Amino acid sequence: MNSTAVPASGIEAFIRELPKVELHVHLEGSMQPETFLRLVRKHDVAGLPRSLEEVDAYYEFRDFPHFIDVYIASVEVLRDEEDFALLTADVAARLAAQNVRYAELHISLYNHLMRGIPASVVFAGVEHGRREAEREHGIRLRWIPDFPGDFGVEAGERTLDAVLADGPSSVVGFGVGGIEVDRVPFKGIYDRARAAGLHSLPHAGENGGPQRVWDAVTVLGAERIGHGIDSMKDPRLVDHLGQARIPVDVSPTSNLRTRAISTIEEHPLPxxxxxxxxxxxxxxxxxxxxxxxxxxxxxxxxxxxxxxxxALLARNGVAASYLDDADKRGLTAEIDAVLAGA
Structure with a gap:
C-alpha cells in the first residue's frame, strides 16, 4: 500500500473532497429513521417502531439472520409509487452531500413482489426519484434488482421475470443477497439474466466462506463480488480474483454490525x-x-x-462501475487532482 501522509487535521477535508461512486448500497436499507417513521404513520403499519428511540433499538442486530429479519420487516412501509420516489430522492440527496457522483443501488425487488406490489410500481417510483435527483443534485443512479437467495430458485426466477418485463434502461445488473446459501442452484437464472444483457453482481463470501465466491465467479459469471471478505481465507482464490481483476465491493461497518467480523481492527481491507x-x-x-x-x-x-x-479505493470504484469510459476518465482525473493537492 502507498500510505501518503496527510495531517490528521486535513484527512477529513480530503475524504470530503474526493469524488466518489458507491457500488454496494441498498435502496431500502438506506431509509433514514425519519422517512421510515413517516411511512409507518402514513400507512399505519402495525408492529413497527413508532419513535426514533424505538428505531435505534430495532436496529441493534444480534447477528446476520436477525438483520435480515429486520430488513424484511422494514420494507413493509413501502407501499406505493410515491413512497419509492420519496425514498429514492432522499437517498440520492444524502449521497450527493457526500460528493458521491454516481451510485448503483440494489433494490430488494422480490421483497416487494411477495407483498403484492408490482414491479411496475417499484420502478415507476424509483425512476421518478432518480430523475429528480439528477436534476437537483447532478448525481446519477443506476439499479441492481435482487432477490434473497434463501427464498430459493423460484424467487430468483420471479424477480428476473419482473425485471425483464418492467425494468427500465437504468437497470444495469442482477443480484442475489439474503442469508448466504449455495449459489450453484441459481446458474440458470444468471445465464438468462446475462443473456438479456444484465451484469452478474451477486453477494458472496460475506460469511459463507470462500467457496461461495468461487461459485459466484465460476457458476454465476460474477463481474463484481458483493462483500467477498471470506476470499482472504483461500490464497488461490485471492490470486484468481487479482489476476482476473474482479472487483470486490467491501463494506467494513456492515461486516462488524452483522457480526461477520468481531472487531473492526480485524477487517481484512488493508x-x-x-x-x-x-x-x-x-x-x-x-x-x-x-x-x-x-x-x-x-x-x-x-x-x-x-x-x-x-484515492485508490475511490479510483477502483470508478473503474468497477458501469459509467461510460469518458465519464470514468473525467472522474478519475478529478480524484487524481484531489490527491495531488493533498
Whole structure:
C-alpha cells in the first residue's frame, strides 16, 4: 500500500473532497429513521417502531439472520409509487452531500413482489426519484434488482421475470443477497439474466466462506463480488480474483454490525489491498448500521490506509462501475487532482 501522509487535521477535508461512486448500497436499507417513521404513520403499519428511540433499538442486530429479519420487516412501509420516489430522492440527496457522483443501488425487488406490489410500481417510483435527483443534485443512479437467495430458485426466477418485463434502461445488473446459501442452484437464472444483457453482481463470501465466491465467479459469471471478505481465507482464490481483476465491493461497518467480523481492527481491507485485489468501498445499509460512505473512508483511514490508498479505493470504484469510459476518465482525473493537492 502507498500510505501518503496527510495531517490528521486535513484527512477529513480530503475524504470530503474526493469524488466518489458507491457500488454496494441498498435502496431500502438506506431509509433514514425519519422517512421510515413517516411511512409507518402514513400507512399505519402495525408492529413497527413508532419513535426514533424505538428505531435505534430495532436496529441493534444480534447477528446476520436477525438483520435480515429486520430488513424484511422494514420494507413493509413501502407501499406505493410515491413512497419509492420519496425514498429514492432522499437517498440520492444524502449521497450527493457526500460528493458521491454516481451510485448503483440494489433494490430488494422480490421483497416487494411477495407483498403484492408490482414491479411496475417499484420502478415507476424509483425512476421518478432518480430523475429528480439528477436534476437537483447532478448525481446519477443506476439499479441492481435482487432477490434473497434463501427464498430459493423460484424467487430468483420471479424477480428476473419482473425485471425483464418492467425494468427500465437504468437497470444495469442482477443480484442475489439474503442469508448466504449455495449459489450453484441459481446458474440458470444468471445465464438468462446475462443473456438479456444484465451484469452478474451477486453477494458472496460475506460469511459463507470462500467457496461461495468461487461459485459466484465460476457458476454465476460474477463481474463484481458483493462483500467477498471470506476470499482472504483461500490464497488461490485471492490470486484468481487479482489476476482476473474482479472487483470486490467491501463494506467494513456492515461486516462488524452483522457480526461477520468481531472487531473492526480485524477487517481484512488493508490485506486485500496489499494482495492486489481491486477493492471498492461501500456503506451497504448505512442508517441501519450507523454509517455512511464518508464514515467508511474514515474507517479505512483508521485501519491504516493513507491518502493514496483512499484515492485508490475511490479510483477502483470508478473503474468497477458501469459509467461510460469518458465519464470514468473525467472522474478519475478529478480524484487524481484531489490527491495531488493533498
Amino acid at each position: 490485506r486485500m489491498l496489499e494482495a492486489g485485489l481491486v477493492v471498492t468501498l461501500n456503506s451497504d445499509d448505512p442508517p441501519m448500521f450507523g454509517t455512511d460512505l464518508l464514515n467508511e473512508y474514515r474507517t479505512a483511514h483508521a485501519l491504516g490506509l493513507g491518502a493514496a490508498d483512499l
